[in-house]
Amino acid sequence: MKETIKADRVVDTRGLLCPMPVVKAKLALEEMKPGQVAKVLATDPGSRMDFPAWCNETGNKLLRAEEEGKGLYTFFIQKAREV
Amino acid sequence: MVEKKETKRVALVASKGTLDMAYALLIIASTAASMGWEVGIFFTFYGFDIVNKRKVHRLKVASLANPAAPLPVPNILGVIPGMTAVATWMLRRMMKKQNMPTIPELLDLCRKWGVRLFACSTTMGMMSIKDEDLVEGTECAGAAAFLEYASKAQVTLFI
Numbered sequence: 001m002k003e004t005i006k007a008d009r010v011v012d013t014r015g016l017l018c019p020m021p022v023v024k025a026k027l028a029l030e031e032m033k034p035g036q037v038a039k040v041l042a043t044d045p046g047s048r049m050d051f052p053a054w055c056n057e058t059g060n061k062l063l064r065a066e067e068e069g070k071g072l073y074t075f076f077i078q079k080a081r082e083v
Numbered sequence: 084m085v086e087k088k089e090t091k092r093v094a095l096v097a098s099k100g101t102l103d104m105a106y107a108l109l110i111i112a113s114t115a116a117s118m119g120w121e122v123g124i125f126f127t128f129y130g131f132d133i134v135n136k137r138k139v140h141r142l143k144v145a146s147l148a149n150p151a152a153p154l155p156v157p158n159i160l161g162v163i164p165g166m167t168a169v170a171t172w173m174l175r176r177m178m179k180k181q182n183m184p185t186i187p188e189l190l191d192l193c194r195k196w197g198v199r200l201f202a203c204s205t206t207m208g209m210m211s212i213k214d215e216d217l218v219e220g221t222e223c224a225g226a227a228a229f230l231e232y233a234s235k236a237q238v239t240l241f242i
Contacts, residue, residue, distance in 0.1 A: 017181050019114040023192065026117040057091070057118035 005063055005076045007039035008032060014043045014072070021047045022054045029060060029079050037063065040075040051075045092121040094233035096241045097130030102142040102174055102186065105133050108242045109189040115238075116196035123236075124193075125229040126221075127203035130242075131210065134200050134218045139187055146170040153177075194220055201229055 011028045013021040021042045028038050040051070048067070055062040055077060063076040093115045097108045108124065115122045132138040146152040147161030152170050160166060178185075184192070194200070201224040202217055214223075233239050 015182055017183060019110050019117065020183070022114060022117050054118055057120070059119075 005037060005039075007076065008036040009038050011038050011040045013047075014041050016042075017044050018046045018050065020044075022050055025051075025054070025075075025077060026058075029077070032079050034079050034081045036079050038077045038079070040077060042073045042075070043071055044073075045071065047073050047075070051077070090119065090121055091115075091238070092123070092232075092236040093238040093240070094229070094236040095122070095124045095239070096229075097124050097126045097133055098128050098241065100129035100132035100138070100142060102144040102171060104130075104242055105142050105186045106178070106183075106189075108133070109186065109193060111240065111242075112193050112198050113189055113196070116193055116198050121197075121199075121236075122193070123199040123201060123229070123232050125201045125203060125224070125233075127206050131203065131206045131212065133186070133190065134202055134221045135212060135216050136218055137216055139190065139218065142186055143167050143171040144174050190218065194218075199232075201232075 009028055009032060011024050013024045016024070021040065021044050025038060025040050032038065048065070051065065052062055059080040061078040061080065063078055066074040068074065093111070095108060095112060097104075108130075112122050112124060126134050132142060144152070145161060145167045146154045146158065146169070147166065148158070149161070150158050152158075153173065154170060200218065200221040202221045204223050204225050206212070207223065
């Protein structure tokens with residue numbers, strides 16, 4: 001049974017293509033506090049590889065990446081303690 | 084505890100002033116900036132139009148000599164007056180349909196995130212571009228200054 005992750009904010013990037021999913025995520029995280037979690041919804045197939053890489057570079061933590069059928073990807077990203 | 088990593092840097096050369104190449108450039112630049120990288124772009128030759136206030140809003144793409152252009156006509160017809168406008172209109176429409184930002188919007192985003200814009204001083208002189216034509220924040224630089232900047236970059240691309 002998967003643990004539920006509580007998101008502080010939902011970032012909907014469905015229908016957007018690169019670079020907009022990471023751009024929207026960045027803009028949302030800029031307004032959030034360290035430790036808070038953003039739930040990012042995406043349909044861009046490139047986002048599957050982009051978000052792990054983006055989190056690796058920014059230091060924000062990718063808590064979970066999920067793929068629901070029909071090309072919907074969900075990423076839970078926790079804002080880094082220090083950016 | 085997040086490990087403090089050394090800031091990465093990407094140095095880009097923008098040598099083309101067509102709508103498609105401006106997208107390629109600014110997508111890479113804005114993505115790198117979103118990752119917290121330092122980004123510097125050296126605008127030279129036709130790439131200069133991207134930081135020219137009077138031109139950045141109306142970049143074009145030609146179908147002529149561009150066999151990959153998605154126009155349903157033989158490539159040679161690209162010489163007909165108006166074909167560049169048609170190709171440009173088509174690309175703009177395709178981008179809009181995908182909810183992509185415009186070039187000025189992407190450029191504004193890059194500036195908000197601190198992307199440095201270097202204007203090639205030779206191109207300025209050659210094409211008689213004045214300081215007031217430049218997008219705000221653009222720094223006039225020569226190749227030496229850019230090379231010094233690029234020498235500290237992990238990624239360098241010529242677009």
